[in-house]
Amino acid sequence: xxxxxxxxxxxxxxxxxxxxxxxxxxxxxxxxxxxxxxxxxxxxxxxxxxxxxxxxxxxxxxxxxxxxxxxxxxxxxxxxxxxxxxxxxxxxxxxxxxxxxxxxxxxxxxxxxxxxxxxxxxxxxxxxxxxxxxxxxxxxxxxxxxxxxxxxxxxxxxxxxxxxxxxxxxxxxxxxxxxxxxxxxxxxxxxxxxxxxxxxxxxxxxxxxxxxxxxxxxxxxxxxxxxxxxxxxxxxxxxxxxxxxxxxxxxxxxxxxxxxxxxxxxxxxxxxxxxxxxxxxxxxxxxxxxxxxxxxxxxxxxxxxxxxxxxxxxxxxxxxxxxxxxxxxxxxxxxxxxxxxxxxxxxxxxxxxxxxxxxxxxxxxxxxxxxxxxxxxxxxxxxxxxxxxxxxxxxxxxxxxxxxxxxxxxxxxxxxxxxxxxxxxxxxxxxxxxxxxxxxxxxxxxxxxxxxxxxxxxxxxxxxxxxxxxxxxxxxxxxxxx
RNA sequence: GCGGAAGUAGCUCAUUUGGUAGAGCGAUAGCCUUCCAAGCUAUAGGUGGCCGGUUCGAGCCCGGUCUUCCGCUCCA
Numbered sequence: 001x002x003x004x005x006x007x008x009x010x011x012x013x014x015x016x017x018x019x020x021x022x023x024x025x026x027x028x029x030x031x032x033x034x035x036x037x038x039x040x041x042x043x044x045x046x047x048x049x050x051x052x053x054x055x056x057x058x059x060x061x062x063x064x065x066x067x068x069x070x071x072x073x074x075x076x077x078x079x080x081x082x083x084x085x086x087x088x089x090x091x092x093x094x095x096x097x098x099x100x101x102x103x104x105x106x107x108x109x110x111x112x113x114x115x116x117x118x119x120x121x122x123x124x125x126x127x128x129x130x131x132x133x134x135x136x137x138x139x140x141x142x143x144x145x146x147x148x149x150x151x152x153x154x155x156x157x158x159x160x161x162x163x164x165x166x167x168x169x170x171x172x173x174x175x176x177x178x179x180x181x182x183x184x185x186x187x188x189x190x191x192x193x194x195x196x197x198x199x200x201x202x203x204x205x206x207x208x209x210x211x212x213x214x215x216x217x218x219x220x221x222x223x224x225x226x227x228x229x230x231x232x233x234x235x236x237x238x239x240x241x242x243x244x245x246x247x248x249x250x251x252x253x254x255x256x257x258x259x260x261x262x263x264x265x266x267x268x269x270x271x272x273x274x275x276x277x278x279x280x281x282x283x284x285x286x287x288x289x290x291x292x293x294x295x296x297x298x299x300x301x302x303x304x305x306x307x308x309x310x311x312x313x314x315x316x317x318x319x320x321x322x323x324x325x326x327x328x329x330x331x332x333x334x335x336x337x338x339x340x341x342x343x344x345x346x347x348x349x350x351x352x353x354x355x356x357x358x359x360x361x362x363x364x365x366x367x368x369x370x371x372x373x374x375x376x377x378x379x380x381x382x383x384x385x386x387x388x389x390x391x392x393x394x395x396x397x398x399x400x401x402x403x404x405x406x407x408x409x410x411x412x413x414x415x416x417x418x419x420x421x422x423x424x425x426x427x428x429x430x431x432x433x434x435x436x437x438x439x440x441x442x443x444x445x446x447x448x449x450x451x452x453x454x455x456x457x458x459x460x461x462x463x464x465x466x467x468x469x470x471x472x473x474x475x476x477x478x479x480x481x482x
Numbered sequence: 483g484c485g486g487a488a489g490u491a492g493c494u495c496a497u498u499u500g501g502u503a504g505a506g507c508g509a510u511a512g513c514c515u516u517c518c519a520a521g522c523u524a525u526a527g528g529u530g531g532c533c534g535g536u537u538c539g540a541g542c543c544c545g546g547u548c549u550u551c552c553g554c555u556c557c558a
Contacts, residue, residue, distance in 0.1 A: 009551080012550095012551095013493075016492090016493095017492070017493065017508095023549080023550085026549090028532095028548090029531060029532070029547095029548050029549055030531095030548075030549050030550085031548095031549090032548085032549070032550090081558075082558080090483095092483055092484075092555090157483065157484085158483095164557085164558080184558095217557085219556080219557065223550090223551085224551095228557075280558055281558070282558090369518090375518080375519085376519090377518085377519080394517095396515095396516060396517065397515075397516070424510095425519085426515075426517090426518085426519075426520065426521095427516090427517045427518065428517070428518035428519055428520080429518080429519045429520090430518090430519090431517080431518050431519085432518070432519045433519085435518095444517060446516060446517075447516065448516090456517065458517080458518080463518070465517075465518090
């Protein structure tokens, strides 16, 4: 385990050193738990997103993709339950480290008081809560010497609002402004567009709506590199099904999603299912697909059977009918008719997937050369189809017409996949650099190329090389990246 | 959020009791080189995380703050 943690540090350093991930605003000492993707990372992340998007929308006739706005009507978050469940002021006792809801703490204290004094305190608490006066609430607790039940002390932290949602104002005039939230999940953008998509796309149940995009959660503690960030990207698909068939589809997506992860090179023994014991208010079944990260087994993707909770809630709050008319015939030969569809959700964190791929790809290799000396390299064995750069084109020398041939090859290949051109430094050094950023293929142009139009192709994972016609380079690399 | 540790060049680290910062690797440019980090030359790069205090003088001592890591907590 100690080695794995050290290894994790090295992965983080490597990500920075080779332009995969930088800390946000590093110039100003950084912003906690926010990260930027660099020139390599942005491309890898895009490739992962594209793979997912393709597997969902292009490969399934009955799944379509949308791109909903981050800003949504405030009532969306009331309907979804996000506002009510997560907006309580909390306070911690520094001695016992026990956390309390402020209203619960004060109410418990009031129960020990005379009726009149108690009512006065409740009235004061309600006034402070309504005014969002967190400092006032702390003063109330301290002046009344309300103690922690465990430590019996009055050593409190400040009162903090523990709503996980970030809020901001819409509209330029403050008095008229409405508080809106940055979405804490992308799913609601799909639910509120259910009717739009179903009707305009003439979608028939069962069908899915997919979406990728940023979500924001004001985590109390956000750590472990890009595993838990305050701003992150989700790739979600909500699959709408006939009520009663949800478990069938839940099991279908459970398997389908695990297979997809395996298809991008995640070994099956590094993945496992973890069933939720305690279910969220909206779910009738839920599980995580976990990956064995360098710091342990953690959630990579969630599969949730969300029942008709979300659509019903939006129907209730919007006072609009959100239903589907099913013309298919049931066992008795009658149409299923009107109903609120049930939902099976797949929700994967793109940043977590990125971390998964990087932590699998990162390898330090050592070997003994033919002359008996030691050699080593750090290599990112990112599967070719998601690697940010597919091909490096390297003239062995930067003279004798070799760069000209190399440039010609570059121009031929770059419309088809991402290439990198380099003529500086010894060839071995250039190979090492390509290993470090995970480029799966390198081709070298030498003097023999001028005679017989062949080049050397060198494979990242095995470090083996072979001679191929220059005319074959494009096809071989394209095929290797499928 | 609580407790612990850390922060010096892109990276890894020096700078022995306080006396205004160095190396290796890397990077850039040039020379030389016919396939796995070769060699030579030159150059760039640091108000020692930031702010304040003590001192004649602080990278070093003290306080605060920011960030990161570890443990706990949290993560509908």
